[in-house]
Amino acid sequence: MRILLTLCAICVSGAATAAGFDRYNTELPEYGLNEGPDGVYLTRQKGRWGESGGEQLWRYDETGVAHKPAFARHDKNESDFWFNANSNTAYFISDRAGDNDDSDGDIWRVHWRQDQWLEPTRLPAPVKSKANEYSPVIGPDGALYFASVREGGAGQGDIYRAEETDAGEWRVEALGANINSEHGEWNLGFTPDGERLIFEASGRPGNISVPGDLYLSRRVGNGWSDAVPLSRLNTRGSELMPRSMADGSMVFARSNEGDADLVRAHDDDFDTLPPTLAAVARSAGEVVLIDPATLKVRKRIAVGKGPHDIASSEDGHMAVVPLYGIFPKPHDEPIAPSALKWTLEPSAGFAVVDLITSDVKTFPLNDCPRPHGAATTAQANRAWITCEEAGEIREVDPRSGTTLRAFKTAKGVHKVMLLPGATMLAASNTDTGEAYLIDLKDGAVTSLKTGKGAEALAASSDGSTLYVANSFDKTVCAIDVETLQVTNCHPSGGTFPIALAADEAAGNLWVLRNASSDLAAMSLETGEITDVITLPSRPLGLALNAGDRSLYVTLPRRNEVLRINADTGEIENTSTVVMEGDDLDLIPAVAFDAPPDT
Numbered sequence: 001m002r003i004l005l006t007l008c009a010i011c012v013s014g015a016a017t018a019a020g021f022d023r024y025n026t027e028l029p030e031y032g033l034n035e036g037p038d039g040v041y042l043t044r045q046k047g048r049w050g051e052s053g054g055e056q057l058w059r060y061d062e063t064g065v066a067h068k069p070a071f072a073r074h075d076k077n078e079s080d081f082w083f084n085a086n087s088n089t090a091y092f093i094s095d096r097a098g099d100n101d102d103s104d105g106d107i108w109r110v111h112w113r114q115d116q117w118l119e120p121t122r123l124p125a126p127v128k129s130k131a132n133e134y135s136p137v138i139g140p141d142g143a144l145y146f147a148s149v150r151e152g153g154a155g156q157g158d159i160y161r162a163e164e165t166d167a168g169e170w171r172v173e174a175l176g177a178n179i180n181s182e183h184g185e186w187n188l189g190f191t192p193d194g195e196r197l198i199f200e201a202s203g204r205p206g207n208i209s210v211p212g213d214l215y216l217s218r219r220v221g222n223g224w225s226d227a228v229p230l231s232r233l234n235t236r237g238s239e240l241m242p243r244s245m246a247d248g249s250m251v252f253a254r255s256n257e258g259d260a261d262l263v264r265a266h267d268d269d270f271d272t273l274p275p276t277l278a279a280v281a282r283s284a285g286e287v288v289l290i291d292p293a294t295l296k297v298r299k300r301i302a303v304g305k306g307p308h309d310i311a312s313s314e315d316g317h318m319a320v321v322p323l324y325g326i327f328p329k330p331h332d333e334p335i336a337p338s339a340l341k342w343t344l345e346p347s348a349g350f351a352v353v354d355l356i357t358s359d360v361k362t363f364p365l366n367d368c369p370r371p372h373g374a375a376t377t378a379q380a381n382r383a384w385i386t387c388e389e390a391g392e393i394r395e396v397d398p399r400s401g402t403t404l405r406a407f408k409t410a411k412g413v414h415k416v417m418l419l420p421g422a423t424m425l426a427a428s429n430t431d432t433g434e435a436y437l438i439d440l441k442d443g444a445v446t447s448l449k450t451g452k453g454a455e456a457l458a459a460s461s462d463g464s465t466l467y468v469a470n471s472f473d474k475t476v477c478a479i480d481v482e483t484l485q486v487t488n489c490h491p492s493g494g495t496f497p498i499a500l501a502a503d504e505a506a507g508n509l510w511v512l513r514n515a516s517s518d519l520a521a522m523s524l525e526t527g528e529i530t531d532v533i534t535l536p537s538r539p540l541g542l543a544l545n546a547g548d549r550s551l552y553v554t555l556p557r558r559n560e561v562l563r564i565n566a567d568t569g570e571i572e573n574t575s576t577v578v579m580e581g582d583d584l585d586l587i588p589a590v591a592f593d594a595p596p597d598t
Helices: none
Strands: 030-036 039-045 055-060 078-084 089-094 106-113 133-138 144-148 158-164 170-174 184-190 196-202 213-220 239-244 250-256 259-265 276-281 286-290 297-302 318-323 326-328 342-344 349-354 360-363 371-376 383-387 392-397 402-408 413-418 424-429 434-439 445-449 454-459 465-470 475-480 485-491 497-503 508-513 518-523 529-534 542-545 550-555 560-565 571-575 581-587
Touching: 030 239, 030 250, 030 259, 039 078, 078 133, 089 133, 106 133, 133 184, 144 184, 158 184, 196 239, 213 239, 318 371, 318 383, 349 371, 383 413, 392 413, 413 454, 434 454, 434 465, 434 475, 445 485, 465 497, 475 497, 497 542, 508 542, 542 581, 550 581, 560 581
Parallel strands: 030 078, 055 078, 184 239, 371 413, 454 497
Antiparallel strands: 030 039, 039 055, 078 089, 089 106, 133 144, 144 158, 158 170, 184 196, 196 213, 239 250, 250 259, 276 286, 276 581, 286 297, 318 349, 326 342, 349 360, 371 383, 383 392, 392 402, 413 424, 424 434, 424 454, 434 445, 454 465, 465 475, 475 485, 497 508, 508 518, 518 529, 542 550, 550 560, 560 571
């Protein structure tokens, strides 16, 4: 966002490129490139990024020569030009009004008629406010969308939708909590199909850059889905002002030290996966992407030997998959547990998978012969992998494969998850019966005894409570994350609890009990087992879509994935699609109203 002056000095190059913008990019910051009826328009600051000194609009003709737009005033601060070809009307921000009460940036409208611009007019209240407005664009529904820092918003800046009546009056409403947050939302645009809203958000816990990352939301009926960060495009600089071009690409600005330049992205850079179920197939060495409604396979991606776990970015671009190297011998038909034979091969480290393009990169993990569990940030700019035999949790950069830190635990460290809030890591240890809470700011590791075979992890939506299933003790324990204390432990009611999912809407903790071949609902309040769903075979992986009340379970001996109605317990769909399925992730996680299972 432009009103924040904080700026990272080092920016990492992303998939987008500045190629083709030499005529527009200068030593001063540029952003907001948009195609108008008489050339290409952009905003250029008068000073360096973070120092500004004002903004001006410029028009470039087809020969690349820059002009002051006919309607613009360079003695005023003016920016954010956007042209609507359907109505031959442009919108921009200007402080030209000059009134004591209205000297902030307001939205102005100017019509293009008979190959010339008419006189601009300022949009009235309630579009106009006593605060700054930003980034006016016409959405696919014909309404005006813009950002503002006006009073009454959810956070530092919010995105609004405005409609003009036949009488020339305006109605303005803020977009919902799936877009606006307690932080800042700004500088928006739409993809050419109108199905995706992209905007800049600042201050969110999942950001790579505090000043501003790009987020995307999909159209859902008359509203918008929860927004996910665009992991392929965001860097340690600010990304802002996305604009769709006639050729289908998207142009946005990226800051770099004292400058900001225009860069171009293409479809696979700013695309996201639709809501998808991702499963690891241990014996096939695959990540299998599955339609969560039909359980049909969307894609299979070979990743390496013996994957047991997967952790993905919220937009579904990147997934981190440790390659454990131990897996059951492949079998196409159902097999009894007693007939199972295991294959042991050296680990190949971990794979980083682009789930959209299917590209796979494999990185070694030195002195980590058995990497098992994985967790990642919302944008997969950091990931954590458990090294079972070495007794460590490695923090890695998935883009380079570089190990950043190592947290010493004990041999047997198994599962790992990033708690909501992104400042605390949790892990379990099947050998020592411990759970670990790791402060990511100072690296402090707290060990808590929970029970023999501590394995499965889940957390409350606010990250205040961690749940741990102890497979050998047949118990489930709750840990207060703030006080770092085990608050209670309850019997699981079955044998070998191996996976958990917190279902706060129903007041339950789902407990997958492997040796009992069932799925139990445990009351979050009392620890009482309130329901048991019998399964046709021993289960392993578990995920919950709280939004549509669906549970997903892998049955490795049968190579099956089940979809279960969380309210009725009915098995609604079965599909034989994953050979020796283990962990499941719901991608994008926010589309399912629940964090992914670990």
